[in-house]
Amino acid sequence: MAQVARELGLSADEYRVLVDAIGREPTMTELGVASAMWSEHCSYKSSRVWLRQFPTQAPWVIQGPGENAGVIAIGDGLAAVFKMESHNHPSYIEPYQGAATGVGGILRDVFTMGARPIANLNALHFGAPDHPKSRHLVAGVVAGIGGYGNCIGVPTVGGLTVFDGGYDDNILVNAMTVGLARADRIFTSAAAGIGNPVVYVGAKTGRDGIHGATMASAAFDDQAAAKRPTVQVGDPFTEKLLLEACLELMATDAIISIQDMGAAGLTSSSVEMASKGNVGIELELDRVPMRETGMNAYEIMLSESQERMLMVLRPGAEDRARAIFDKWDLDFAVIGRITGTGRLVLRVAGETVADLPLAPLADAAPVYRRPWVATPPRAILAAEDVVAPVGDGEALVRLMGGAHLASRRWVWEQYDHMVMADTVQRPGGDAAVVRIHGTGRALALTADVTPRYCLADPYVGGAQAVAEAWRNLTAVGAQPLAITDCMNFGNPERPEVMGQFAGCVEGMAAACEALRFPVVSGNVSLYNETNGVSIPPTPTVGGVGLIDDLDAMAIIAFKRAGEPVVLIGATRGHVGATLWLGAICARDDGAPPALDLAVELRHGDFVRGLIRGRRVSACHDLSDGGLLVGIAEMALAGDLGVALAPAPEDLPSHGWWFAEDQSRYLVTATPGEAKAIVAEAENQGIPACVVGTVGGDALTGLDGEPISLKSLRNAHEGWFPALMGEND
Amino acid sequence: MKAGVVVFPDSNCDRDVMVALRAASGGEPVVLWHKESSVPPLDLIVLPGGFSYGDYLRPGAMAAHSPIMRAVKERATAGTPVLAICNGFQVACEAGLLPGALLRNASLKYVCRDVHLRVEQSQTVFTARYAQGQVVRIPVGHHDGNYVADAATLDRLEGEGRVAFRYVTPEGEPTAGANPNGSARNIAGVFNETRTVLGLMPHPERLADIRLGGTDGRAMFESLVEALA
Numbered sequence: 001m002a003q004v005a006r007e008l009g010l011s012a013d014e015y016r017v018l019v020d021a022i023g024r025e026p027t028m029t030e031l032g033v034a035s036a037m038w039s040e041h042c043s044y045k046s047s048r049v050w051l052r053q054f055p056t057q058a059p060w061v062i063q064g065p066g067e068n069a070g071v072i073a074i075g076d077g078l079a080a081v082f083k084m085e086s087h088n089h090p091s092y093i094e095p096y097q098g099a100a101t102g103v104g105g106i107l108r109d110v111f112t113m114g115a116r117p118i119a120n121l122n123a124l125h126f127g128a129p130d131h132p133k134s135r136h137l138v139a140g141v142v143a144g145i146g147g148y149g150n151c152i153g154v155p156t157v158g159g160l161t162v163f164d165g166g167y168d169d170n171i172l173v174n175a176m177t178v179g180l181a182r183a184d185r186i187f188t189s190a191a192a193g194i195g196n197p198v199v200y201v202g203a204k205t206g207r208d209g210i211h212g213a214t215m216a217s218a219a220f221d222d223q224a225a226a227k228r229p230t231v232q233v234g235d236p237f238t239e240k241l242l243l244e245a246c247l248e249l250m251a252t253d254a255i256i257s258i259q260d261m262g263a264a265g266l267t268s269s270s271v272e273m274a275s276k277g278n279v280g281i282e283l284e285l286d287r288v289p290m291r292e293t294g295m296n297a298y299e300i301m302l303s304e305s306q307e308r309m310l311m312v313l314r315p316g317a318e319d320r321a322r323a324i325f326d327k328w329d330l331d332f333a334v335i336g337r338i339t340g341t342g343r344l345v346l347r348v349a350g351e352t353v354a355d356l357p358l359a360p361l362a363d364a365a366p367v368y369r370r371p372w373v374a375t376p377p378r379a380i381l382a383a384e385d386v387v388a389p390v391g392d393g394e395a396l397v398r399l400m401g402g403a404h405l406a407s408r409r410w411v412w413e414q415y416d417h418m419v420m421a422d423t424v425q426r427p428g429g430d431a432a433v434v435r436i437h438g439t440g441r442a443l444a445l446t447a448d449v450t451p452r453y454c455l456a457d458p459y460v461g462g463a464q465a466v467a468e469a470w471r472n473l474t475a476v477g478a479q480p481l482a483i484t485d486c487m488n489f490g491n492p493e494r495p496e497v498m499g500q501f502a503g504c505v506e507g508m509a510a511a512c513e514a515l516r517f518p519v520v521s522g523n524v525s526l527y528n529e530t531n532g533v534s535i536p537p538t539p540t541v542g543g544v545g546l547i548d549d550l551d552a553m554a555i556i557a558f559k560r561a562g563e564p565v566v567l568i569g570a571t572r573g574h575v576g577a578t579l580w581l582g583a584i585c586a587r588d589d590g591a592p593p594a595l596d597l598a599v600e601l602r603h604g605d606f607v608r609g610l611i612r613g614r615r616v617s618a619c620h621d622l623s624d625g626g627l628l629v630g631i632a633e634m635a636l637a638g639d640l641g642v643a644l645a646p647a648p649e650d651l652p653s654h655g656w657w658f659a660e661d662q663s664r665y666l667v668t669a670t671p672g673e674a675k676a677i678v679a680e681a682e683n684q685g686i687p688a689c690v691v692g693t694v695g696g697d698a699l700t701g702l703d704g705e706p707i708s709l710k711s712l713r714n715a716h717e718g719w720f721p722a723l724m725g726e727n728d
Numbered sequence: 729m730k731a732g733v734v735v736f737p738d739s740n741c742d743r744d745v746m747v748a749l750r751a752a753s754g755g756e757p758v759v760l761w762h763k764e765s766s767v768p769p770l771d772l773i774v775l776p777g778g779f780s781y782g783d784y785l786r787p788g789a790m791a792a793h794s795p796i797m798r799a800v801k802e803r804a805t806a807g808t809p810v811l812a813i814c815n816g817f818q819v820a821c822e823a824g825l826l827p828g829a830l831l832r833n834a835s836l837k838y839v840c841r842d843v844h845l846r847v848e849q850s851q852t853v854f855t856a857r858y859a860q861g862q863v864v865r866i867p868v869g870h871h872d873g874n875y876v877a878d879a880a881t882l883d884r885l886e887g888e889g890r891v892a893f894r895y896v897t898p899e900g901e902p903t904a905g906a907n908p909n910g911s912a913r914n915i916a917g918v919f920n921e922t923r924t925v926l927g928l929m930p931h932p933e934r935l936a937d938i939r940l941g942g943t944d945g946r947a948m949f950e951s952l953v954e955a956l957a
Contacts, residue, residue: 143838146838147838150779150838150840150869150871151738151740151779151782151783152738152740153738153740153741153778153779235782236779236782237737237738237779237782237783237784238782240737240738240740240779240782241737241738328737329737413837413838413839413840413841414837414838414839414840415838415840416838416840416869417840418840418867418869418931418934418940419740419741419744419777419934420743420744421743421747421748421933421934421937421940422940423940424939424940426941435939550939726835
């Protein structure tokens with residue numbers, strides 16, 4: 001048995017703990033249950049001690065980390081319910097189904113809480129564009145995300161797509177769902193009521209995805225493709241029916257608690273429900289609806305068949321509930337009951353096949369304080385230290401038409417981003433904006449991370465990921481409220497990887513604290529490593545903000561000729577770890593730009609005030625690529641050119657145009673208003689100046705020929721279709 | 729106007745079209761559940777967008793055989809107007825309410841974006857608020873919108889003024905570049921012989937509200953309310 005345990009991912013020490021806990025050798029089914037529960041994916045055994053640092057409280061937080069999704073109050077008795085989750089390992093092995101079931105899983109996490117999903121986002125990290133697998137993975141992942149979200153009818157409104165050789169053999173697929181619920185009708189998973197029925201609903205159970213959670217908790221080697229049978233197959237049609245049936249049942253008082261069957265299927269759902277409620281649970285496994293014959297207890301408990309839920313119902317509510325699931329043509333089976341024993345008892349044909357104490361399985365799961373070493377700091381790189389190899393105009397066109405900044409239209413046009421008819425800001429802006437149905441208010445949503453900063457300095461990179469999300473929400477006029485995170489890292493058994501993890505967590509926690517932007521849900525994906533090489537540290541942040549009045553929302557598009565473009569925030573010429581340095585100078589050295597969180601807060605609050613006061617006609621935050629890229633993006637969005645003011649003489653021009661100094665925004669306004677904004681900013685100690693004037697059909701004012709919007713647009717829109725071998 | 733909106737398993741634009749009908753003062757629409765075999769007296773029946781039965785087998789194929797469709801076909805034959813949007817258009821073709829079929833997009837990819845349409849026939853209950861030849865901007869969102877029919881059918885549709893909309897450039901030209909899915913003759917929507925059934929791939933309900941970035945879709949619902957109120 002100890003040998004089998006090793007094959008299932010349990011260490012020798014963990015196996016001994018298990019034997020001690022149950023007082024005997026486990027049965028095969030018990031071993032399967034325990035190994036899944038103690039997998040990194042389900043137990044967070046390497047990350048738990050660090051994650052406690054995250055601030056998780058605020059007056060508007062209804063439910064922090066620990067449930068299927070986080071919940072925040074958004075006024076009018078409503079709540080936003082959201083979470084982000086990774087599906088990295090399966091998406092590399094089988095991109096379409098891996099990505100599709102990632103979307104399906106996160107949707108279930110949100111509607112399990114009683115919310116109707118209203119938006120999906122995703123953060124995708126692929127290998128180098130010219131890596132032989134990249135095209136195949138991009139095409140499959142994008143089609144899979146679209147295939148699931150489009151079919152179920154939840155708009156996919158935003159996200160990010162990154163190409164970097166650091167992900168060649170370990171792509172990242174992070175999916176986020178945001179839902180809307182009544183604040184007083186949130187459903188949770190803790191089981192209660194001795195004797196109450198345990199009900200299985202949704203799709204039937206098959207042999208797919210057995211031990212998927214264990215697969216996702218190990219590094220890859222050259223035989224990764226052999227793990228394909230551990231990837232689940234998604235059925236968005238069934239999930240749509242399950243969504244409607246669950247929401248219909250949730251409108252009654254039949255449900256005591258509910259939990260979706262995600263990673264580790266019936267194992268984790270039954271163990272989590274019972275252990276959270278401090279009760280026991282008994283399941284009769286032959287009552288589980290199955291689509292294959294001859295499945296044994298082990299397979300039933302470890303199957304990761306999708307689109308299934310486990311519920312504890314009020315006694316006597318079974319018939320009412322069954323009628324709803326019959327209406328939607330879904331399986332409904334009473335498969336067990338809640339007990340007072342504190343044990344998980346599984347029976348097949350009346351015979352007990354597993355009898356485990358629940359506490360060690362869930363709460364007493366192993367927790368590791370893995371050794372770590374801090375990432376060595378890098379030297380700061382000043383603009384003067386770097387000679388620009390090309391002129392600023394050429395650098396701009398190359399950046400805008402390059403892998404990192406080129407338009408992602410090819411991606412988002414494959415996602416239905418308009419279904420539900422509440423998408424107020426479509427993909428392509430700073431944040432997606434989705435109206436709260438039937439109101440003039442909206443949620444702003446974004447997903448952000450800058451892995452090259454995290455690699456250079458995990459603390460600064462972690463803080464910047466949170467600040468960038470906060471800034472993107474601010475730039476559309478929203479009040480940022482809370483985040484979810486998806487912590488994607490390499491092998492935690494390597495001290496340098498644990499050092500990256502620790503640094504990112506500390507930086508994120510500091511930024512969340514300073515910006516009053518708590519973490520309410522999240523997910524950790526470790527072992528993103530192949531043949532000993534780990535991915536860059538990638539703590540993806542999903543941010544949610546609230547726009548109280550849609551009449552005061554900002555977009556990035558230049559609006560009218562003659563308006564000054566005002567830069568808010570200081571530009572010191574920080575070029576270390578910038579996009580310009582990497583893409584134009586082929587260097588990746590230097591410390592990332594410093595981030596002063598008090599400055600971030602002050603600048604952001606100032607800009608939000610301008611938007612809410614309806615004083616600006618457009619707004620855009622500055623991030624990858626810096627000032628000139630930000631201006632070019634506003635010009636393309638508005639189809640209006642700009643006459644640039646000369647760069648200041650105390651900086652090399654590349655330091656002015658391409659530095660990635662933080663906490664900066666661009667706004668446009670009428671000339672009189674712009675003057676007033678600059679004066680007001682200066683009064684408050686916020687640097688502000690005019691950097692150009694909107695007008696014409698080109699960017700003028702750089703050395704060399706004007707850059708026509710047409711040529712810029714061709715470069716910007718052409719890159720992705722060319723990558724994918726299309727000519728349109 | 730009393731409108732009914734059919735809900736198949738995995739219809740997902742049913743709510744959106746009800747919002748647009750309500751906003752155009754089309755009153756409160758009723759839901760027509762796919763398992764029902766009769767339809768109450770109605771002025772308009774809508775087959776909404778979505779992925780009925782997951783689009784498994786073939787888009788619209790299974791929904792066309794659901795109990796409600798027998799009743800819908802009877803009403804359509806008797807002259808009740810039917811508006812079939814996107815998946816509804818696919819269902820209507822599969823059910824024989826409209827000629828032709830919708831194949832996978834020429835790009836083989838799902839496509840969601842605004843397109844420009846030229847109004848080819850404004851003399852109907854659906855399009856009276858549009859001017860003949862007017863160019864409007866309305867989104868598409870589909871994987872299978874590539875309209876096909878044999879040449880004789882296409883000629884007859886054109887000859888009888890039964891092409892409702894064509895994909896065009898913003899200037900009104902039906903070019904290949906303006907066609908999002910490879911549709912024959914850039915056809916975006918067609919009528920039945922009596923012009924009382926309209927099937928179209930674009931979603932007028934998605935741009936019927938200025939907050940969403942345009943209102944060109946609203947005129948279709950206003951046309952219906954005006955004609956059928």
